[in-house]
Amino acid sequence: DAGVTQSPTHLIKTRGQQVTLRCSPKSGHDTVSWYQQALGQGPQFIFQYYEEEERQRGNFPDRFSGHQFPNYSSELNVNALLLGDSALYLCASLERDNEQFFGPGTRLTVL
Amino acid sequence: DQQVKQNSPSLSVQEGRISILNCDYTNSMFDYFLWYKKYPAEGPTFLISISSIKDKNEDGRFTVFLNKSAKHLSLHIVPSQPGDSAVYFCAATWSGTYKYIFGTGTRLKVLA
Numbered sequence: 001d002a003g004v005t006q007s008p009t010h011l012i013k014t015r016g017q018q019v020t021l022r023c024s025p026k027s028g029h030d031t032v033s034w035y036q037q038a039l040g041q042g043p044q045f046i047f048q049y050y051e052e053e054e055r056q057r058g059n060f061p062d063r064f065s066g067h068q069f070p071n072y073s074s075e076l077n078v079n080a081l082l083l084g085d086s087a088l089y090l091c092a093s094l095e096r097d098n099e100q101f102f103g104p105g106t107r108l109t110v111l
Numbered sequence: 112d113q114q115v116k117q118n119s120p121s122l123s124v125q126e127g128r129i130s131i132l133n134c135d136y137t138n139s140m141f142d143y144f145l146w147y148k149k150y151p152a153e154g155p156t157f158l159i160s161i162s163s164i165k166d167k168n169e170d171g172r173f174t175v176f177l178n179k180s181a182k183h184l185s186l187h188i189v190p191s192q193p194g195d196s197a198v199y200f201c202a203a204t205w206s207g208t209y210k211y212i213f214g215t216g217t218r219l220k221v222l223a
Contacts, residue, residue, distance in 0.1 A: 004154065031209075033209065033210070035213075040215065041215055041216075042115070042117075042200050042202075042213030042214050042215050042216055043155070043200070043211075043213045044213070045210035045211065045212070048209045048210065055209060056208065056209045056210060058210055090154055090155070092154075099157050099160075100157070100211070101154075101157070102147075102154030102155045102156070103154050104152060104153050104154050105154055
């Protein structure tokens with residue numbers, strides 16, 4: 001079992017650009033959550049997807065959007081990138097309401 | 112508003128001794144608490160959890176204590192090992208929500 005995988009590992013973008021991050025959940029997991037971890041901070045909840053719908057959202061602007069596919073994989077899209085969007089983006093998958101398993105994250109740098 | 116606080120950014124402990132990591136919270140709605148461990152270049156890994164109906168949960172070398180009146184929880188690692196060196200995050204959640212609220216983390220260094 002590969003666990004939760006995320007791509008790409010690292011990404012560099014410039015202000016104003018758009019970015020798409022990808023996540024494949026652990027086998028058998030149907031729910032995906034996304035978190036943003038800024039330097040020196042703990043992970044902050046962006047949103048959660050279940051049955052291809054956004055089930056809950058944290059305090060993030062509409063520039064952050066997502067999608068879940070029928071195979072449960074997920075994408076996080078960020079539009080109009082700001083310097084402050086530079087962070088580690090973590091994906092976590094879970095089966096129903098069980099324990100969350102985190103992927104290694106995507107390090108996004110916005111210049 | 113930081114609802115989950117880890118006031119010690121770092122902690123150094125000698126191998127074989129006890130490590131105590133602390134976490135405070137402000138939201139009375141929290142009813143489930145978790146500790147995660149994070150190594151560099153890896154995602155957080157679940158360590159141990161506790162429900163608000165308990166005041167202690169033990170798993171091998173790891174014990175979590177919950178003091179609801181003080182809104183405080185702590186993670187005890189006994190004995191500490193060099194492989195325990197990592198960043199530890201405290202997280203909290205409550206029934207009816209799907210999000211976890213994380214603290215800012217404590218970097219533990221276990222000295223051989």
